[in-house]
Amino acid sequence: MKNLWKVILLVGVVTILALFALGLENDPRNIPSPLVGRPASPFSVSALDDGPPVTLESYRGRWLLVNFWGSWCISCRSEHRYLMKLARMTADRRDFAMIGVDFKDTREGGKEFLASLGDPGYRQAFDPDQKIAIDWGVYGAPETYLVDPAGIIRHKQVGPLYEGWFEKVALPIMEKKP
Amino acid sequence: MWIELAHFATIIALLLALLQIATPIIGVGIQRPVWIRVARQSSYVVTLLLTLASAGLVVSFLNHDFSVKYVAEHASRSLPTFYLVTALWGGHEGSLLFWAWLLSLFTTIAVWRHWSTHASSIPWILSVLGTVISGFLILVLFLSSPFERLTNPPFDGRDLNPLLQDPGMVFHPPFLYIGYVGFAIPFAFAIAALINGRITDEWILATRRWTLFSWAMLTTGIIFGAYWAYYELGWGGYWAWDPVENASFMPWLIATAFFHSVMVQERRRMFKIWNLFLIITTFALSLLGTFLVRSGVLSSVHAFASDPGRGVYILIFMAIILLFSFGLLVLRADRLRTEVQLESLFSLEAAFLFNNLFFIIAGLTVLLGTLYPLAVETLSSAKVTVGAPYYNKVFVPIMLGVLILMGLGPLLTWRGINESRLRSSLVKPLGVSVMGMAGCYLLGIVQPYAIIMVGLSFFALTAHLTDLGRGIARRMANAKEGILTATVTLLTRNKRRYGGFVVHFGILMMAAGFVGSGLFQEEKNLIMAPGDFTTIHHWRLTFEKIATVKGSNWEAQEAIIRVEGPQGLTMTLHPQKRDYQNQQMPTTEAAIFSGFFEDLYVVLGDAVTDNTWAFRIYRNPLVSWIWGGSGVMALGVFLSLLQGRRREVSRQ
Known part of the structure; x- marks a missing residue:
């Protein structure tokens, strides 16, 4: 009895530390988006490079990664290298495509971003008034969505993609039978 | 250049901090004080180096060196100089460096002050503080470095989060x-x-x-x-x-x-x-x-x-x-x-x-x-x-419960007080407390928490004031001093005790503020067009027009609101919605009239149509008592700090 407090104290400290250790696995960015599991809001807007309009519908039948970015966003710079790599890596997959949405930006700003950091090669939609971004529930940049062949949003990633993200997060979702 | 210098200084500081952990332990182990002195010197040098490192980061901010990632993320060309300096702790990485710098500074002061008076503790103090500093420096250097360069520096930075400006x-x-x-x-x-x-x-x-x-x-x-x-x-x-x-x-x-x-x-x-x-x-x-x-x-x-x-x-x-x-x-x-x-x-x-x-x-x-x-x-x-x-x-x-104890404090003595004396000294505070509660009720305040808080506050206040009054009276009688001299000498003779009293007065003021603003806040949400008016309690607010104003790195829409208050008080409030150039998020600048008894707090919301705007209006009673009370508290601590040690500490 006399030493009960010692046990309680140490057990308490260890419990809290253990809770934190387990809690680190939780991803604070993993805020459940109400849009996951629902059809992505369709769009057809002009492209950043003045080419033909970028239309969501035309990607139906393939998995689609939609990356929201802007030249004003510093984290997008750090993410860009991985996007370039991912585009190269998945160039041969017929079941997977990528597009970017440059939002709340000027056309010159977006083009200059790609010119200086490199163009990953996929299509870029231009969304200066954040029409797509608002429909898709984007509240920061970068944010990335994974849309399934039927046009349903399957995953939302808040914050920059990182080395190994595709294998760790996207592939398991894509390989799971819908 | 500066940032590399800062980086280098931090690396050396980490090495010295590690030295500061190890040498005192060895010194005590082999009974060679010179090893402990090595740790002391390293702790001094660590402070110098971390001062240099922090200065290096500040200079990078002042130079608008956006090739430094931390600077690019927390400053811009249009950011005022004042915020350029304080952006040092505006983000995660910089604030950790700042943390380590402060700790090194405190270590130096502690070691310098207690070196000879606490000789047997000093080695362990150096070791323990060295450990904490190293822990933070490792974090700064390897996991969240403010010294990182960007390979593609932007022309302008992202700016300090406007909320932090x-x-x-x-x-x-x-x-x-x-x-x-x-x-x-x-x-x-x-x-x-x-x-x-x-x-x-x-x-x-x-x-x-x-x-x-x-x-x-x-x-x-x-x-x-x-x-x-x-x-x-x-x-x-x-x-x-x-x-x-x-x-x-x-x-x-x-x-x-x-x-x-x-x-x-x-x-x-x-x-x-x-x-x-x-x-x-x-x-x-x-x-x-x-x-x-x-x-x-x-x-x-x-x-x-x-x-x-x-x-x-x-x-x-x-x-x-x-x-x-x-x-x-x-x-x-x-x-x-x-x-x-x-x-x-x-x-x-x-x-x-x-x-x-x-x-x-x-x-x-x-x-x-x-x-x-x-x-x-x-x-x-x-x-x-x-x-x-x-x-x-x-x-x-x-x-x-804490408030009750605070009121009892001045009535009690060490080792115990006999019950009859306690009972007699309770009479006055209890009386005042009951009168306060009754007064409250008569003024129309019926929330039970508010009445209890008023009662307890009056109790504590009376207990403290009675004690103070008794002390002053005793001095006046014994030392034949006037009331003013008696008060001053009493306060300065026992700075620690009366410093504590002053802190308690501050707490009581803050408690009043918490109760007032917590229980009696009034809120109004509404949409107004220019020319419309509304009332909240005894205030009448007229929305006159919307104007556009500019600051050095922001542009704002500002509502001009004419306010008529009690006793013919009139003024104009200017709540704003600001857009900062390099940030996406607009911020609201509430317009606040702070009075002694209440604040009027007006927030401009979004435009609803071309000509109507959303507003939120609050009446917050007694908020300024919270800020005032904290000032009184600070004063009390200051008084208390002035008192030196009660006893000479025996030299070890």
């Missing part, structure tokens, strides 16, 4: 950090005492001022944060029980318990283990706060940069310090048993014991509320939040 926010973090870091010194003394095993009360006497100072800084830091939330965030309140706020509040609660119970050890040689436990816990909670804020383990509206890699590191660091210090306490506890027992329930000792219980329970309440969402998410992956209703339910009654 506010004087309240400029001072909030440094005060908080000074408080957190300051507790490292008493913590190190306590650990040194535990390691030495000869536990006298000396560590408590030596660190009294450090504790008080850190407590005052932490208090001020928290208040600055509340002030900032009130004036900048525009939601009409100042405290939201957010995990990050709780992180600063928990060490505050335990530190408050600590410096009350320290007095018992000084006077009565009791609570020795307890005090060691309290100071270790205070410091542990400071670290925990850093962990919660910086690891991203909890989602919070404060949403700082978070990263699991850092989290793992901080957790390991924290685990080492916590397990070591609590383990040491448990191992040494048996040597510390005291024979002194509580003699009476009506004694100051007993009052302090209950005070401690209340503060510990309060601390546990906040800890539980903060950790519960984490536990639920970890064990069941559901998201829950614990909000104000939980805290208000549990916390308010505890604070009422």
Whole structure:
């Protein structure tokens, strides 16, 4: 009895530390988006490079990664290298495509971003008034969505993609039978 | 160039800090004091180097060196110079460097001041503080470096988060950090005492001022944060029980318990283990706060940069310090048993014991509320939040208990007071308290909590004033002094006791502010077109027009609102919605009229149609008493700090 407090104290400290250790696995960015599991809001807007309009519908039948970015966003710079790599890596997959949405930006700003950091090669939609971004529930940049062949949003990633993200997060979702 | 210099200085500082851990241990082991002196010199050089490092980062800001990632993310060309300097602690990486710098500075001061008076503790103090500094420097250098360069520097930076471009926010973090870091010194003394095993009360006497100072800084830091939330965030309140706020509040609660119970050890040689436990816990909670804020383990509206890699590191660091210090306490506890027992329930000792219980329970309440969402998410992956209703339910009654004790304090004496004397000294405060409650009721206040709070506050106020009055009367009679001289000499003779009284007066003022704004806030949400008017309580507000105004790095829409108040008071308020150039998020600048008894708080919302605007209007009674009360508190601490040590500490 006399030493009960010692046990309680140490057990308490260890419990809290253990809770934190387990809690680190939780991803604070993993805020459940109400849009996951629902059809992505369709769009057809002009492209950043003045080419033909970028239309969501035309990607139906393939998995689609939609990356929201802007030249004003510093984290997008750090993410860009991985996007370039991912585009190269998945160039041969017929079941997977990528597009970017440059939002709340000027056309010159977006083009200059790609010119200086490199163009990953996929299509870029231009969304200066954040029409797509608002429909898709984007509240920061970068944010990335994974849309399934039927046009349903399957995953939302808040914050920059990182080395190994595709294998760790996207592939398991894509390989799971819908 | 500057940033490389800063980086290099930090690397050397880490090496020296590691030296500062090892050499005192060796020095004590082989009985060669020269090794300990090496540690002292390294601690001085660490301070110099970290000063240089922080200066290097500041210079990079002033030079607009956007090739430095940290500068690019937290400044822009149009950012005013003042905020360029304070952007040093505007983000995660810089604030960690700042933390380490402060700790090195405090270490230097502590070592310099206590070198000869506490010779047997100094080696351990150097080691312990060296460990904490190294822990932070490793974090700064390897996991969140503010010295990183960008390969593709942008032409202009992203700018400091506009919410942080506010004087309240400029001072909030440094005060908080000074408080957190300051507790490292008493913590190190306590650990040194535990390691030495000869536990006298000396560590408590030596660190009294450090504790008080850190407590005052932490208090001020928290208040600055509340002030900032009130004036900048525009939601009409100042405290939201957010995990990050709780992180600063928990060490505050335990530190408050600590410096009350320290007095018992000084006077009565009791609570020795307890005090060691309290100071270790205070410091542990400071670290925990850093962990919660910086690891991203909890989602919070404060949403700082978070990263699991850092989290793992901080957790390991924290685990080492916590397990070591609590383990040491448990191992040494048996040597510390005291024979002194509580003699009476009506004694100051007993009052302090209950005070401690209340503060510990309060601390546990906040800890539980903060950790519960984490536990639920970890064990069941559901998201829950614990909000104000939980805290208000549990916390308010505890604070009422604390208020009762605060009122009883001046009536009690050490070792106990006989019951008839206690009964007679209760008469006056109780009488005033009952009159206060009755007055309240007659004025139309019927909320039970408000009436109880008024009663308790009047009780405590009368108890303190009676004690003060008796002291003054005694001096006037004995020393034949006038009332003014008597008051001044009384206050300066026992600065510590009356400093405490002044702090208590500050607390009472703040309590009034909390009750007023917490229970009697009035709120109005409405849409107005120019020319419309509305009323709230005795204020009449007329929306005249919308104008556009510009600042150096922002543009705002501003509503011009004419206000007519009681007694013919008229004024114009200018609530704004600001767009900062390099940021996406617009910010609201509430327009606030702060009066002695109430604040009028107007927030401009979005345009609803071309010609109508949403507004939120609050009437917040007694908010300025919170800020005023914190000023009175600071004054009390200052008075208390002026008093030197009661006894000469025997040289070791």
